[in-house]
Amino acid sequence: MERKTKTNAAAKETSLAKATSPFAWFDEVDRWFDSFRRNFEDRFWGGPLARVTGPEAPVREPLVDLIDKGSEFAVRAELPGVAKEDVDLTVTSDGIEIRAESKRSREENEKDYFYSERTYQAFQRVLSFPEEVKADLASATLKDGILEVRIPKKEPTPEKKPVKVPVD
Template identity: 40%
Template sequence: MAREREERGLARREPEREWLASPWEFESASPWSLMRRISDEMDRIFSDFWGRSFSWLPERRAPSAMRWTPAVDVFRRGDNLIIQADLPGVEPEDVQVEATEDGITIRGQTKHEEEEEREGYYRSERRYGSFHRFIPLPEGVKPEGATANFRNGMLEVSLPMTEETKTKRVNIPIQVSEAEKAKAGQAKKAKA
């Protein structure tokens, strides 16, 4: 019976790979990589069902190697919010940084050329592409006071924070209902 289904094209396809390899992968994955995986999975489902995918969409046209997004770290240093972006192989003049009250936009061009000549053969590789990364900012960050430095493939953007943005600790009292107080009192009596 299963062989008949295979011959007629009705056999159930085994998934090519698990969507998430382990439960812990979900915690470590970025929201954008998860969205990309969901998009890839939906593309596969549409392709299986209708015989074509949505790879004709502009952002899907580029091979995955060309869809590079720089890794960033966002943290506080003193009275400033710091954004560090890894931009290996990118020249400072090929990077543009814009700041608004909503966030920081980092965009630029990557150009990688590699030539090798040895033992009678010549190899030349060129990769070009653009990247774009938007980092939302919390309220109270002043984009007009932003500064940026680029050194050894690392872009660092520093934004001053207002007084309201700075961490303020407040102890919050926990309220307990009368029923919980009575239950706790009975438990103490039982232990004694």
């Protein structure tokens, strides 16, 4: 037999209100994932991952394009807010590694207040080339947050032209 309490009544009202919203199940799925993450962190690391990894933001994979230009490969990577001095680029005969890190801080002192902001972002991406390249002839430029790397192939292949196919 169920005891009627204010808590049970409030819980029923909440679940009824959620049932009327067509997107209520998204909230429920979010709660499940949050619960899973907390249980996982507690079990394997003894608490939130932030305690293990520190306060820094995680390393992100930049969005990239790998383009076959026939005689060379072109790699374009999005590195917003990163200066060229903060990019570490390594090219081998079969792949490329892009690393970048950006740190900024800003402080203002006024008569009645103190203002301080810090940002940190890190990027890392490793790609393999489908053909062997001449790593020692690679060149790179960074403009408007886009890193472009050009790497000549060891044995150039003719550029493949796309063929338009009609759809019936």
